[in-house]
Amino acid sequence: xxxxxxxxxxxxxxxLKALNNxxxxxxxxxxxxxxxxxxxGKSTLLNCFxxxxxxxxxxxxFNGRSLLxxxxxxxxxxxxxxxxxxxxxxxDLTLLENVMIPALAVRDGAFRINGWGRVDAQADIRERAEAxxxxxxxxxxxxxxxxxxxxxxxxxxxxxMCLVQSPKLVLLDEPTAGMSRADTNNTIDLLAxxxxxxxxxxxxxxxxxxxxxxxxxxxxVFAQGxxxxxxxxxQIKGDPKVKEAYLGGAxx
Amino acid sequence: MTTITRExxxxxxxxxxxFAVLILAMPxxxxxxxxxxxxxMQKFAIYGLFAxxxxxxxxxxxxxxxxxxAFLGVGSYxxxxxxxLLGMNPxxxxxxxxxxxxxxxxxxxxxxxxxxxIYFAILTLAFAQMSYNLAYSVLTPITNGETGLRxxxxxxxxxxxxxxxxxxxGSLVSTLFGIEMNGLPGFYFxxxxxxxGMYVSFRxxxxxxxxxxxxxxxxxxxxxxxxxxxxxxALTAFVISGMYAGLAGALLCVTDPLAGAERMQWTASxxxxxxxxxxxxxxxxxxxxGAGIIKYSENIFSAFxxxxxxxxxxxxxxxxxxxxxxxxxxxxxxGWHLTxxxxxxxxxxxxxGGVIEGGHRIQALLRRRGKGGGADQAHPQAAE
Numbered sequence: 001x002x003x004x005x006x007x008x009x010x011x012x013x014x015x016l017k018a019l020n021n022x023x024x025x026x027x028x029x030x031x032x033x034x035x036x037x038x039x040x041g042k043s044t045l046l047n048c049f050x051x052x053x054x055x056x057x058x059x060x061x062f063n064g065r066s067l068l069x070x071x072x073x074x075x076x077x078x079x080x081x082x083x084x085x086x087x088x089x090x091x092d093l094t095l096l097e098n099v100m101i102p103a104l105a106v107r108d109g110a111f112r113i114n115g116w117g118r119v120d121a122q123a124d125i126r127e128r129a130e131a132x133x134x135x136x137x138x139x140x141x142x143x144x145x146x147x148x149x150x151x152x153x154x155x156x157x158x159x160x161m162c163l164v165q166s167p168k169l170v171l172l173d174e175p176t177a178g179m180s181r182a183d184t185n186n187t188i189d190l191l192a193x194x195x196x197x198x199x200x201x202x203x204x205x206x207x208x209x210x211x212x213x214x215x216x217x218x219x220x221v222f223a224q225g226x227x228x229x230x231x232x233x234x235q236i237k238g239d240p241k242v243k244e245a246y247l248g249g250a251x252x
Numbered sequence: 253m254t255t256i257t258r259e260x261x262x263x264x265x266x267x268x269x270x271f272a273v274l275i276l277a278m279p280x281x282x283x284x285x286x287x288x289x290x291x292x293m294q295k296f297a298i299y300g301l302f303a304x305x306x307x308x309x310x311x312x313x314x315x316x317x318x319x320x321x322a323f324l325g326v327g328s329y330x331x332x333x334x335x336x337l338l339g340m341n342p343x344x345x346x347x348x349x350x351x352x353x354x355x356x357x358x359x360x361x362x363x364x365x366x367x368x369x370i371y372f373a374i375l376t377l378a379f380a381q382m383s384y385n386l387a388y389s390v391l392t393p394i395t396n397g398e399t400g401l402r403x404x405x406x407x408x409x410x411x412x413x414x415x416x417x418x419x420x421x422g423s424l425v426s427t428l429f430g431i432e433m434n435g436l437p438g439f440y441f442x443x444x445x446x447x448x449g450m451y452v453s454f455r456x457x458x459x460x461x462x463x464x465x466x467x468x469x470x471x472x473x474x475x476x477x478x479x480x481x482x483x484x485x486a487l488t489a490f491v492i493s494g495m496y497a498g499l500a501g502a503l504l505c506v507t508d509p510l511a512g513a514e515r516m517q518w519t520a521s522x523x524x525x526x527x528x529x530x531x532x533x534x535x536x537x538x539x540x541x542g543a544g545i546i547k548y549s550e551n552i553f554s555a556f557x558x559x560x561x562x563x564x565x566x567x568x569x570x571x572x573x574x575x576x577x578x579x580x581x582x583x584x585x586x587g588w589h590l591t592x593x594x595x596x597x598x599x600x601x602x603x604x605g606g607v608i609e610g611g612h613r614i615q616a617l618l619r620r621r622g623k624g625g626g627a628d629q630a631h632p633q634a635a636e
Contacts, residue, residue: 050477076479088477090470093463101467102478104460110481113488115461118261122460161478 001064003028003169003201004049009058011044011225018044019055020225026169026203031195033204033212036222037246042205045222046173049203050082051075062169073110079168085177087154091147095138095157098146099129102161132164133157135197136190152183156190163198172204176211188214213237221245259458268454271537275443279436287548290435291507295547297442298503301449303527303539305496308453309489310525311534312462314469318373318521319360319380323353323494325387325516327501329394332401332511335426339412340403342426342433342441342506346499353498354491361490365483368472380521387513400512426506438507445503449496450540456492457536465489469534497524526592530599532606541607546592553591556584 006024010017019041026032034042047053048060051072060067067075076082090098103125108114120126133139136156141149146157155175162170175191176184188211195202195215206212212219213233220230223245229236236242274281278296282288306320327349334345364375387395395401403409403424426433433441456462467475468482475482505511514520523546531542561577561584568576583591603610 071481072476073479073481076477082477084477088471088474090467090474092470093466097463097467101463101475101480104464105479108460110479111484113461115456115459117460118458119460119463120260120458161474165479 002026003063004203005059005061006045006048007059007061009045009048009055009060011041011048011053011055018225019048022058022225022227024220024227026201027218028201029199031202031204031215031217033206033216033219034222035206035209035212035219039224040222040245041225042222043173044225046082046171046203046205049075049171050080076105076165076167077110079165081162081165081167081170083155083158083162083170083172083175085174087151087158089146089154089157089161091145093146094143095133095146095149096126096129096142098157099132099160099164100125103128103132103164106165128164132160135163136160150183151179152186155179155183155187159190159194163194163200166198167200169201169203172202172206174206174208175204176206176208184208184211191215261458264454264458267536268451271450272447275446276440278443279439285548287551290439292547292551293439294442294503294507296544297439297446298500298507299524299527299543299547300540301442301446301503302497302500302524303531303543304446304449304453305493305500306524307493307528307533307535307539308456308465308496309493310528311539312457312465312469313486313489315365315368315486315490316373316525317364317376317490317493318518318525319376319378319383320493320497320524321516321518321520322360322380322383323357323497324501324504324520325383325511325513326353326356327498328505328511328515329387329401329501330498331502331505332403332509333394335403335409335424335505335509336407337410339409339415340424340426340509341411342428342502344411345426345506346445346502349498349502350495351498353501354495357491357494357497358487361487361494365486365490377518377521380516381518384513384516384518387516395511395513397513400510402511403509424509426509433506434508441506442503445499446540449499450536454536461485461488466534526596530596530606532608535606535608538606538608545607549591549595550588553584553588554586556588557581 002025004024004026006022009019009022011019022041022045034045036042044053048055049067051067051070051074054068062078062080065078067080070078090101097119100119100122104122107125130139130142133142136159138153138156138160141153146154149157172191176187179187191202192215194200204212204215216233218230219233219236220227221236221239221242222228228245229239229241231239275297278293279288282293287293302320302324306317310316330349330352331345334348338344360376360379364372364379367375388397405424428441431437464480464485467480468486472482501515504515527542527546528539529542530545531540532538558577558581561580562573565573565576565580581587583594599606605612
């Protein structure tokens with residue numbers, strides 16, 4: 001029994017079958033990568049997890065509870081956090097405020113009016129946010145505007161925003177897309193360290209094989225909306241079906 | 253712009269105290285500017301309050317409402333009805349106006365907040381124009397249509413009669429503890445409400461609730477994936493700003509017990525948007541400043557006529573003077589909106605953060621000149 005169970009999920013857009021009978025079982029505490037060529041249905045699947053899309057058929061269960069029909073904020077409240085391809089942060093606010101908001105969302109729930117107390121008087125929230133920012137290496141930038149950060153630092157901030165909520169599952173959508181090699185390696189290091197310290201289950205969708213083989217303990221390969229192979233990185237590396245999916249069966 | 257974790261409670265209190273002194277001393281320092289008379293100062297306070305409330309919605313959440321005059325109108329009509337039925341005491345009128353405007357805002361907000369951006373603006377505009385037209389047509393029994401709603405000697409005014417103050421010589425004015433709410437007392441009555449409204453706005457800006465509203469403006473998508481249900485937050489901000497508008501509408505009637513439908517027209521909704529942007533949307537003091545600037549220039553420019561222009565440009569040679577006056581006269585009197593439009597364009601193009609941003613730029617410039625490039629000194633005085 002995994003933490004996330006996907007059963008018989010189908011999703012079509014008009015005539016296009018984006019997801020074709022997907023079954024997936026994500027083990028608790030694992031780092032699970034989903035790879036595949038463009039258009040294989042990886043992002044569609046992710047959007048089904050977070051409430052952006054509703055599958056035509058099938059079930060998505062998180063800790064035994066169905067996620068279908070829940071809105072994104074409800075899915076976050078049960079413990080699923082998401083990191084976007086382009087870092088989604090509050091770029092008009094300071095780093096500290098960026099991390100305090102998700103911490104407040106955990107303490108106060110999806111909606112609570114606290115219009116009289118001061119933000120800086122929320123000592124518990126502030127401490128957690130500061131510790132989290134120190135953890136990802138942004139301790140010296142607490143009151144900087146997050147909009148001015150580098151791409152790599154924005155990614156760090158977004159990770160801090162997710163992890164401060166102590167989620168049970170983190171979904172990462174191409175966490176190193178568009179990054180320089182140096183930023184990519186920094187992010188890999190950070191993610192690896194986060195896995196050790198926080199032990200959160202992670203699902204990573206990724207193109208970059210370097211990232212996948214550095215982080216993932218388990219890999220599922222998608223092609224044409226369907227998982228074709230699942231296994232450890234070593235098994236995947238040698239699998240002929242994977243080569244065929246990526247290279248269209250051409251002889252190399 | 254808004255970096256609330258950088259502000260201290262003490263700094264805020266100091267800022268508010270300074271603001272309070274400036275408002276209460278308005279009769280003193282406005283007199284040399286030719287604006288020290290009560291009617292105009294009442295307008296400053298009332299429209300300032302309107303803009304401060306509007307800023308809680310627009311400045312914090314970024315939702316641009318083009319229909320806030322509807323709440324101003326609801327507040328006004330409610331206040332006059334309270335005068336008619338209960339009596340000329342302003343307090344029940346204000347309480348009822350705030351409650352009713354809030355309820356009205358909840359209904360309109362509930363529907364309009366299903367959309368964002370331009371669609372939200374259009375929805376609010378449509379609702380406000382509907383209210384305006386209803387006030388002129390179907391609702392005439394309540395609003396008295398074109399003539400406007402006023403208090404009559406024959407009205408019940410239950411509380412007044414109970415207190416034995418039912419029979420009044422001459423025209424009826426709102427009175428609190430025997431003080432007539434016009435002239436200078438009227439201004440101070442409005443000023444007290446302005447200070448209350450401003451203090452509430454200070455608290456909201458610095459609170460977790462305010463932070464959530466700013467985050468909605470910054471990135472609504474991230475908010476949803478952070479476990480925050482954004483719609484009730486935005487709706488609460490909408491209702492609060494509607495209540496401010498209702499209060500402002502009631503105060504307009506406290507100082508002059510007459511309510512007309514033109515108060516709900518879209519130009520009035522547009523005016524509060526101008527005030528907020530002109531002063532600086534999302535800043536604490538900007539909207540008040542914007543309201544002051546617009547009401548002051550309205551007063552100055554609309555009072556000019558050809559005669560005064562001839563006096564001003566009298567030093568020019570005759571032919572030139574005639575030409576200058578004929579051009580300038582387009583911008584004054586009835587045409588003062590042309591001046592306002594120009595001013596607004598200049599601000600939006602060169603100072604998108606409003607007058608407050610202009611102040612910050614000058615401050616930064618002076619500091620740089622004084623310190624010889626002390627970049628680390630440039631602590632932006634945020635959210636003032």
